[in-house]
Amino acid sequence: MSEFRIERDSMGEVKVPKDAYYGAQxxxxxxxxxxxxxxxxxxxxxxxxxxxxTAAKVNAELGLLDExxxxxxxAASEEVMKGKFDDDFVxxxxxxxxxxxxxxxxxxxISKRANELKEGTEQTIHPNDxxxxxxxxxxVIPTTIRVAAVLAVQNNLIPALKHLHKTILExxxxxxxxxxxxxxxxxxxxxxxxxxEFSGYARQIELGIARVESALExxxxxxxxxxxVGTGINxxxxxxxxxxxxxxxxxxxxxxxxxxxxxxxxxxxAPVELSSQLKTIAVGLMKIGxxxxxxxxxxxxxxxxxxxxxxQPGSSIMPGKVNPVIEESLTMVCAQVIGNDATITVGGQxxxxxxxxxxxxxxxxxxxxxxILANASRNFSERSVSGLEARREVISQMVGKNPILVTAxxxxxxxxxxxxxxxxxxxxxxxxxDVARExxxxxxxxxxxxxxxxxxx
Numbered sequence: 001m002s003e004f005r006i007e008r009d010s011m012g013e014v015k016v017p018k019d020a021y022y023g024a025q026x027x028x029x030x031x032x033x034x035x036x037x038x039x040x041x042x043x044x045x046x047x048x049x050x051x052x053x054t055a056a057k058v059n060a061e062l063g064l065l066d067e068x069x070x071x072x073x074x075a076a077s078e079e080v081m082k083g084k085f086d087d088d089f090v091x092x093x094x095x096x097x098x099x100x101x102x103x104x105x106x107x108x109x110i111s112k113r114a115n116e117l118k119e120g121t122e123q124t125i126h127p128n129d130x131x132x133x134x135x136x137x138x139x140v141i142p143t144t145i146r147v148a149a150v151l152a153v154q155n156n157l158i159p160a161l162k163h164l165h166k167t168i169l170e171x172x173x174x175x176x177x178x179x180x181x182x183x184x185x186x187x188x189x190x191x192x193x194x195x196x197e198f199s200g201y202a203r204q205i206e207l208g209i210a211r212v213e214s215a216l217e218x219x220x221x222x223x224x225x226x227x228x229v230g231t232g233i234n235x236x237x238x239x240x241x242x243x244x245x246x247x248x249x250x251x252x253x254x255x256x257x258x259x260x261x262x263x264x265x266x267x268x269x270a271p272v273e274l275s276s277q278l279k280t281i282a283v284g285l286m287k288i289g290x291x292x293x294x295x296x297x298x299x300x301x302x303x304x305x306x307x308x309x310x311x312q313p314g315s316s317i318m319p320g321k322v323n324p325v326i327e328e329s330l331t332m333v334c335a336q337v338i339g340n341d342a343t344i345t346v347g348g349q350x351x352x353x354x355x356x357x358x359x360x361x362x363x364x365x366x367x368x369x370x371x372i373l374a375n376a377s378r379n380f381s382e383r384s385v386s387g388l389e390a391r392r393e394v395i396s397q398m399v400g401k402n403p404i405l406v407t408a409x410x411x412x413x414x415x416x417x418x419x420x421x422x423x424x425x426x427x428x429x430x431x432x433x434d435v436a437r438e439x440x441x442x443x444x445x446x447x448x449x450x451x452x453x454x455x456x457x
Contacts, residue, residue, distance in 0.1 A: 021088045023108035023127065029101035035094040040102060040360075043367050045089050047148035048106050049080030051140055051224070052131060054250065058242045059133050068120040073131055076113035085109050093364040097350065097357030099141035107131040134235035136227040138265055138355050143224040145271055145363045150219050150253055152370045153212055153274075160374040161212075161281070164381040165205040171385055172198030179453040180305055180395045181402045188402045191453040194390060201288045208281035215277045218270040220254055222247065226261030229354040268356050271366050272348040275341045278369045282337035285377065289330040292384065296324050304394050309387035326384040333376040340365035399453050401425070405432045408450045413440055 004015040009024035016027045040048075053074050060070035079085065088109050095101045107127035114125045125131065132140075176195035181188050225240020227233050232240065240257040248255040258264035298304035314323035343365045347358035356362070399405075403422035410418050417439070425435040433451045436442065442450075449455065 020090075021085055021109040021112045022090065022105055023112070025104040025127075026091065026101065026108050029095055029105070030090050030092075033092040033095045033101070035092045038093050038364065039091065040089060040093060040364065041367050041371065042083060042086065043148045043152045043371070044144060044363055045086055046081045046083070047151065048102070048140075048144045049077045049082075049110075050147060050247070050250070051144050052106060052110055053077035053081065054243055054246050055133070055135055055224070056131070058239060058246055059236075061242070062236050062238065064236060065130065065133055066121060066123060068118060069114075069123055069125055069130055072114035072118035072121075072125060073110060075117045076110040079113060080106065080110060085113070093360045095360055097359060098137045098355060099144075099359045099363070100137035102360065103132070103137035103140050134227070134239050135224070138228055139223045139226045139261070141359045141363070142265055142268070142356070143222045145268070145359065145366065146219045146222060147247065147251070147255070148363070149271065149274060149366055149370060150216055150255075151251060152367060152374075153216060154253065157370050157374040157377075158209055158212065160377040160381075161205055161209050164377045164385070165202050165209070167381040167385045168198050168202045168205065171388060172196075172202070175390050178390045178392060178395060179399055179457060180390075181398050181404075188404050190404055190407060191399055191402070191456045193454075193457050196457060197291075201291075204284040204288065205281075208277070208284055211277040211280055212274070215270070215274040219274055220256060221258040221264060221270065222255050223258050223261060223264035225257060226265050230261035230265050232261065262354065266354050266356060267351045268344075268348050268359070268362050271362055272344055275344040275366055275369060278366075278373060279338055279341040281373060282334040282341075282369075285373075285380075286331050286334035289327040289334070289380070292388075293324045293327045293331075296327075299391075303398075304391055305398070307389045307391055308384055311383065324384075326380055330376045330380045330384075333372045337369045337373055340369045400431045400433075401429065403432060405451055405453065405456070406436070408456055409436065409440075409442075412442060412446075412450065 003018055005018045007014050007016045007024035007027065009028075011028070014024040014027045016023060056065060056070040056073035056077065059065040060067050089102070089105055091101050091105055104127065110131045111125050111127040114131070118125060172195035175198075176193060178194045179191050180194060180197070182190050182192040222240075222244045224243045225232055225235060227235050240261070244255045244257040263269075292306070292308065295303055295305040296308045299307070308324055308326075310322045311325060314321035314325070344362050347356070347362040347365075350356055350358040403426045406418045406422040406425070409421070421432060421435050421439050424439070425432045428435070433447055436447055436451065437444070
């Protein structure tokens with residue numbers, strides 16, 4: 001038996017794998033774009049199925065689709081949402097810039113499956129005439145991007161960041177009595193507690209959450225209803241508002257119709273804004289991850305202030321070596337997100353007249369950034385932060401020999417004399433308090449009080 005079947009579209013006949021649920025237009029696109037083998041992720045496919053489900057429901061309510069046809073489309077779309085046909089979404093993200101190929105991929109899968117599921121009608125359900133009724137790729141794909149990103153942020157990224165925020169605060173509380181050497185310019189500075197240092201990390205995460213939540217406000221405007229160029233040709237005048245209301249009801253998110261369909265379809269400004277906030281979070285996480293790497297460095301030839309959990313052998317040649325692998329994974333994720341943002345920024349400039357024509361690559365990069373940031377944050381929280389231990393003896397020795405402690409004596413003996421004490425302490429590898437005893441007539445009680453590191457925090 002042949003491994004192919006013949007499908008037809010407006011351009012003629014096409015050979016399609018016999019078991020594929022997609023049709024001729026998808027096959028043409030598959031043949032045209034053998035670029036990267038990168039496909040849309042689960043979040044995008046699920047959101048695309050949700051868009052088709054919602055469109056069929058609203059069109060039936062408006063009396064524009066036969067009720068039985070709409071029910072079959074909804075049933076098939078629900079299966080798409082749940083991942084049943086992920087293997088049939090075969091198209092490369094580097095395709096037509098509108099995402100028309102992927103829209104038709106969905107239309108063809110859903111129409112074929114809907115024809116298998118239909119009841120109460122003999123009508124053949126068509127990918128364009130029924131599944132795509134009242135829609136255009138030019139509003140479907142931008143809408144799918146927004147729905148997928150909002151749900152991914154709310155369901156995955158924000159919970160992961162909140163978990164990391166909580167874990168950092170808890171670890172800071174656990175180590176609140178540990179005073180360590182602060183550093184500026186990577187050089188010894190005044191002491192801080194680990195809790196104070198970690199409170200800075202926690203605030204970075206807290207602000208990152210707030211930034212993303214702010215950007216979501218613009219992402220909630222849905223382009224659906226603008227069809228080809230924003231005018232709403234071939235759709236009901238109430239479709240856009242009803243579609244957004246139904247999407248909001250189904251997801252619990254406050255989706256609404258775009259205030260201006262020309263803006264919503266000709267730009268990806270809202271996704272660009274969201275991406276920039278993801279980049280900000282990535283920049284912050286990279287700082288935190290690298291701080292952890294520095295604090296853990298050694299254990300004897302570096303700072304060695306903390307001990308990260310030993311998770312795997314660190315070298316194929318050096319026995320006993322253990323590396324900060326979770327932090328390295330985290331910082332690579334951050335680098336990828338920063339790179340993704342650059343791509344999205346360039347993509348945002350491709351809004352030529354009434355349509356942006358880099359929608360697929362914007363969608364892929366945005367959703368990847370959300371996914372990997374969420375996963376890396378959760379992984380960092382559970383496999384690194386929660387298991388971190390302070391090397392209290394090492395920290396105490398470093399703090400005691402920190403020449404910058406002499407800063408606390410400035411008000412008593414002046415800057416110049418304090419500098420001489422600091423230099424002597426450093427040169428002789430002695431504690432500041434020992435040298436201060438020799439070079440000043442300050443009482444022991446006053447010295448101990450002034451040079452107690454905890455009092456400087």
